[in-house]
Amino acid sequence: MKCFKCGADNLDGASACAKCGSSLIKTEHKMKWYKLLVFFGLPASAALYFFMSFSRLTGLNYTYSYNGNTVKGAEARDIILGMAPGLKTAEIFNGITYLILGLFTIAVWILLLKKKKIAPVSFYIFYGLSIVLSIVSLIMSLGVKPGNNIILSGSADSLKFGAIVSAVIGAVMLVLNIVYFNKRKDVFVN
Ligand SMILES: [Zn+2]
Numbered sequence: 001m002k003c004f005k006c007g008a009d010n011l012d013g014a015s016a017c018a019k020c021g022s023s024l025i026k027t028e029h030k031m032k033w034y035k036l037l038v039f040f041g042l043p044a045s046a047a048l049y050f051f052m053s054f055s056r057l058t059g060l061n062y063t064y065s066y067n068g069n070t071v072k073g074a075e076a077r078d079i080i081l082g083m084a085p086g087l088k089t090a091e092i093f094n095g096i097t098y099l100i101l102g103l104f105t106i107a108v109w110i111l112l113l114k115k116k117k118i119a120p121v122s123f124y125i126f127y128g129l130s131i132v133l134s135i136v137s138l139i140m141s142l143g144v145k146p147g148n149n150i151i152l153s154g155s156a157d158s159l160k161f162g163a164i165v166s167a168v169i170g171a172v173m174l175v176l177n178i179v180y181f182n183k184r185k186d187v188f189v190n
Pocket of ligand 1: 003004005006007008017018019020021022
């Protein structure tokens with residue numbers, strides 16, 4: 001059998017590695033977080049990303065009121081974004097970003113389910129990508145000059161807030177997952 005730590009070949013049934021001395025007795029890992037990820041977290045995230053992408057690209061998240069009239073969806077978006085072209089670019093960028101993240105989530109999910117060797121690394125790359133995209137989105141939203149339009153200020157602020165929140169969550173999750181999966185390297189061997 002191969003040593004989990006140094007990879008040296010050892011006799012079957014040996015309790016410690018002859019080369020590096022580390023234990024060859026397989027430890028049973030607690031896999032609660034893994035199960036939560038593959039049975040709930042990742043499919044739910046993918047669905048959420050696809051919904052957010054759809055809503056950003058179709059303008060589903062917009063409402064515009066004037067003189068007692070209310071318009072929703074693409075019509076409202078066109079009115080609001082017509083006043084701030086920078087925000088429109090940021091919204092399209094976000095829509096495409098969410099779509100990419102949704103597809104990436106599906107890929108990571110399949111790799112984790114199959115316990116592929118590259119699954120943990122692909123998961124880290126996913127978090128890295130989400131952090132980078134959040135920062136880009138934040139930079140783009142900083143360029144939006146909403147003037148004194150309250151609705152527009154609200155949209156730009158929610159964009160900034162969303163970008164900061166997802167960057168921070170992404171960074172924390174990245175660190176926690178590296179720690180978690182590093183302890184379970186021997187699970188992902190396919
Ligand atoms: Zn060893």
